[in-house]
Amino acid sequence: MKDGFLDKLITRLDRFSPSEVQNLVSRLVRDKGFLENVFEALKEGLFILSPEGIITFANQSVLNFFGIDQQRSIGQHINTAIRGFDWNSIASPDTVTNRDLEVFYPEHLTLNFYTSPIKGHVVEMNEHLGYVMLVRDVTESQQEAADFLESEKLNALTLLAAGVAHEIGNPLNSLDIHLQLMQRKLRKLPKGDQAKLGSLLTTAQGEIKRLDSILKQFLNAVRPTSPVKEKRQLHDILKTTLSTLEAELQSRHAQVTLNLADNLPLLNLDADQIQQALYNLIRNAAQALPASGGDLWIDTENSDYEVTLSIRDNGSGISPEHMGSLYEPYKTTKSSGTGLGLLVVRRIIREHGGEIEIQSEVNEGTTVRIHIPREERQLRLLPDNQPEIIDLELE
Known part of the structure; x- marks a missing residue:
């Protein structure tokens, strides 16, 4: 120097x-x-x-x-x-x-x-x-800290969920019952009054259903649930989900292209939970498409260790500032969304031993991949890598 x-x-x-x-x-x-x-x-x-x-x-x-x-x-x-x-x-x-x-x-x-x-x-x-x-x-320690913080948030939400279920759920049920009684009384009124009051009554019932749906999403997001698994074909669950969403996909002019792997193995799945996860992901992809329509590509791949299902769209994409908070409750880019959908999806996939990854670019589209292991991940004894000791005798 x-x-x-x-x-x-x-x-x-x-x-x-x-x-x-x-x-x-x-x-x-x-x-x-x-x-x-x-x-x-x-x-x-x-x-x-x-x-x-x-x-x-x-x-x-x-x-x-x-x-x-x-x-x-x-x-x-x-x-x-x-x-x-x-x-x-x-x-x-x-x-x-x-x-x-x-x-x-x-x-x-x-x-x-x-x-x-x-x-x-x-x-x-x-x-x-x-x-x-x-x-x-410090990558691993940073991830551990993030996981711990997420766990603490979910624990706090779980405690809140018990109060929410009682303080909101019961009054909603009571309101729904009283609205049904009002609907019966409404039939006895003159037709002119029926039409006017019936419209208001329908709006009120619709809002109650919406609140009830938000409450159920919240509870599903934070309540610990154990999946009931059995050997199921992922492609069958996917096709059932697409059938459920067919009307909405058509209304959004979404063109769905399937590229499914041959001879996909049976997986240990809770069919209802996996269908819920796929429903959220496919619906999110469709809602990201422009009003004139767009394309959705759904692929499956099979390796020796896992099955991967990918959902790709050519929609609006996700901005970098929102990518970091995708799984945070009540953070959403949708005007009418709750921000709980991806939180529920990740919990379901993780309870199946898998993982979810998301890649996105603004105005280019988003790709979501879910990885599900072919077999349950259990304890595995690693091979002994100690060098073999050879006794050499000098002549």
């Missing part, structure tokens, strides 16, 4: 005897090799940087995190090696920096890095020698 510790040390070599110089050089070489071995053994990533931000050492872990090549990275500025990195906003010779960052290549990771200045204390020289940057992969 220019004007670094070694350069200043060299200018003072005349103060040392030949034996002292030899011992110092030998120690530097030995220490360098030892430290490099230690650094390479770390699971954490490690950069050693000059005061200007030039990379002088990088272990294999940090190279893997950022997808960079060691030969080309050494001697490069860190801003060049890591695209989008802003060294000037981080580097300070007097303070320690601790920040999180998100990388998307070669893997989507959440990383935490710790940058600390290096000070020299040899032969009465105390100057800034550079920086050490320690990088840790």
Whole structure:
């Protein structure tokens, strides 16, 4: 490093005897090799940087995190090696920096890095020698924190659900009964009054049904339910769901194209719950299509481990700011939606041991994939990978 510790040390070599110089050089070489071995053994990533931000050492872990090549990275500025990195906003010779960052290549990771200045204390020289940057992969811990927060939210909603069912459900039933009584009384009135009051009565009954539907969605979203599974054919459930939605799909001028895998195995499914999940997903896709109509593609794939069902549309898509809150209750882009549909779908799929993934682009469309394992995931004893011990006898 220019004007670094070694350069200043060299200018003072005349103060040392030949034996002292030899011992110092030998120690530097030995220490360098030892430290490099230690650094390479770390699971954490490690950069050693000059005061200007030039990379002088990088272990294999940090190279893997950022997808960079060691030969080309050494001697490069860190801003060049890591695209989008802003060294000037981080580097300070007097303070320690601790920040999180998100990388998307070669893997989507959440990383935490710790940058600390290096000070020299040899032969009465105390100057800034550079920086050490320690990088840790915190993706898993971030996901665990998010899962814990989601679990806490659902627990709170579950407690609220018990009160909601009593405080809203019972009055709704009472209102419905009284409206039915009013409907009977209405038949005894003159026809002119019947038409006027009948319209108001129909509106009131419709609003009660809508409130009851919202209440049921809320309870289904938060109440823990155990699926009753039996061997079922996913294609049969899909076709039943499409039949149920046929009128709505036609009214929206949706063209549905099926590309179904041959010889799909029977899966352990709760048919009612899976139909509910598919109903929500297909209906969401249809509602995203333009008023003039659009296309829906439904595909199934079969691997040795799982069955994947994909629902793709060429509708309005989902904006990036909404992608992060897809499963949050009561957050929806629809004027009349509750925001509970996807929460219910994900709970159903996860209770079947599967997972859901969503990809979307504004004005291009959305693809939803649900992955369901072919078999129940149970405890599996891993093979013993210990090396075989061979007794060698010297002749």
